[in-house]
Amino acid sequence: MTSTMHIRRDGIAYFFLIILCFLVILLFQHHYASNQNVDQTPIKPIIKITDKFRTHFNTHSSVWYREKCFRNKHADHLAIENLPKYLQNARASTNEACQKFVQKFDALFRLEEIYGALEISPIYLKKINAWLHNDEQLIEQIKKQRIIKIYNRYTHEEMLYNFMRSKRPQSKSEQSAQNYTLTLLEESKKNCDFCGKNYLNSTAEDSFGRLEHRLSYTAANTFKYDRWHTLIVSRNHDTLHLTEDEISDMFELSKEWFEKVYSIESKYTCPEMIWDAMPKSGASQMHTHLQVSLGFDIYYGNIERTRQGARFYAQMNDGRNYFNDYLHIHQALELTIPIGNVHILVHLTPIKDLEVMVLGASLEKDFYKALYLIFRTFIDDLQEYSFSFGMFLPPLNETSINGHVMPVVCRLVFRNPITNLRADMNGLDLYTSSVVGKDRYVLYRQLKQGILKRSK
Numbered sequence: 001m002t003s004t005m006h007i008r009r010d011g012i013a014y015f016f017l018i019i020l021c022f023l024v025i026l027l028f029q030h031h032y033a034s035n036q037n038v039d040q041t042p043i044k045p046i047i048k049i050t051d052k053f054r055t056h057f058n059t060h061s062s063v064w065y066r067e068k069c070f071r072n073k074h075a076d077h078l079a080i081e082n083l084p085k086y087l088q089n090a091r092a093s094t095n096e097a098c099q100k101f102v103q104k105f106d107a108l109f110r111l112e113e114i115y116g117a118l119e120i121s122p123i124y125l126k127k128i129n130a131w132l133h134n135d136e137q138l139i140e141q142i143k144k145q146r147i148i149k150i151y152n153r154y155t156h157e158e159m160l161y162n163f164m165r166s167k168r169p170q171s172k173s174e175q176s177a178q179n180y181t182l183t184l185l186e187e188s189k190k191n192c193d194f195c196g197k198n199y200l201n202s203t204a205e206d207s208f209g210r211l212e213h214r215l216s217y218t219a220a221n222t223f224k225y226d227r228w229h230t231l232i233v234s235r236n237h238d239t240l241h242l243t244e245d246e247i248s249d250m251f252e253l254s255k256e257w258f259e260k261v262y263s264i265e266s267k268y269t270c271p272e273m274i275w276d277a278m279p280k281s282g283a284s285q286m287h288t289h290l291q292v293s294l295g296f297d298i299y300y301g302n303i304e305r306t307r308q309g310a311r312f313y314a315q316m317n318d319g320r321n322y323f324n325d326y327l328h329i330h331q332a333l334e335l336t337i338p339i340g341n342v343h344i345l346v347h348l349t350p351i352k353d354l355e356v357m358v359l360g361a362s363l364e365k366d367f368y369k370a371l372y373l374i375f376r377t378f379i380d381d382l383q384e385y386s387f388s389f390g391m392f393l394p395p396l397n398e399t400s401i402n403g404h405v406m407p408v409v410c411r412l413v414f415r416n417p418i419t420n421l422r423a424d425m426n427g428l429d430l431y432t433s434s435v436v437g438k439d440r441y442v443l444y445r446q447l448k449q450g451i452l453k454r455s456k
């Protein structure tokens with residue numbers, strides 16, 4: 001009897017103990033929930049549907065944006081250093097289209113305007129005067145330098161633009177860039193492994209054989225960097241003087257090679273290509289050759305960063321296509337040149353001063369024409385003779401009935417000074433941010449002029 005009462009009393013004690021513990025836990029949780037400094041913003045759901053890429057928008061012209069939003073009457077006066085002013089004017093406008101532009105710009109880019117002051121001793125000022133040819137305006141500018149910093153929030157690319165960087169003293173080479181290039185091209189023809197029929201005995205083939213066109217052929221890279229990696233070799237040795245047909249033929253052959261590999265091993269779906277011209281860009285062979293490869297599931301790191309950035313952008317912006325907004329921002333800022341269905345962009349975050357981008361829904365004749373016009377303008381008008389080029393196409397396993405989410409994107413940077421020992425990129429560009437001294441609008445106007453005169 002006593003033991004039964006004991007058990008009952010213990011049972012009641014345990015019951016109250018459990019209730020007490022439960023209450024303590026509840027109080028504890030409540031305390032933390034009300035005191036923790038946690039971001040309470042609801043997490044946006046992952047949006048599965050992203051808009052498809054398109055090159056034509058039902059929107060105002062760039063002239064309209066310039067006049068109504070940025071309050072600038074003359075296209076010739078547009079300058080990167082005034083970008084903060086254009087944005088400020090657009091922000092102040094009550095027009096809905098101007099407001100939408102600002103929202104898009106702010107969603108994708110971060111823009112900063114920074115001043116850097118210098119104290120210059122009288123002796124050092126004499127030296128600077130000599131570099132700047134006693135230009136008083138420049139000397140005033142060097143004392144209080146203005147830096148425009150543009151950061152892409154999704155690809156994390158950044159441009160630090162300071163006009164004064166283009167005024168740095170340069171060592172001059174005795175040999176002209178043109179003579180150096182022509183000599184190099186002529187000399188390298190003598191024992192070229194890729195010229196004429198030499199390639200039949202001097203290059204390897206892919207496991208499925210060699211693909212041949214009238215103006216180009218494939219040759220497997222002897223020193224592979226991937227499972228599916230080959231060279232697309234033009235039958236024209238001279239990279240700097242390719243016709244539009246020769247350019248077109250190389251890219252058509254690249255597409256054929258991608259399809260061939262995909263038909264053999266369908267898990268390799270991500271097409272990418274690179275092209276380097278002349279030793280300054282790192283090219284080991286002078287003869288015109290592209291390198292194409294197919295990635296398994298993902299692209300190479302730098303391209304994948306853009307792809308993932310674009311996906312994240314869509315998630316954060318109601319499924320809007322990153323590339324559409326990227327193109328639209330540049331169109332509104334008057335930094336694009338349309339060539340049929342594709343657009344050349346003098347984009348806001350280049351890897352170096354002379355980089356341009358080409359965007360299109362597919363790799364087709366307008367793309368080849370755009371590349372041909374870019375080459376001619378840079379080589380013949382701006383006397384730039386060395387370039388590096390990178391391109392990616394949408395994944396091969398993606399349905400294309402209504403277009404793709406990812407467009408074809410090509411980036412192309414001319415490397416200079418070609419005869420100078422000094423490299424064109426340094427620790428800043430490689431490990432921090434791209435430092436640029438040439439105004440994007442100056443390059444845009446040069447490019448546009450070159451393209452217009454050749455399109456007549």
Ligand SMILES: [Zn+2]
Nearest residue numbers: 192195237287
């Ligand atoms: Zn050759």
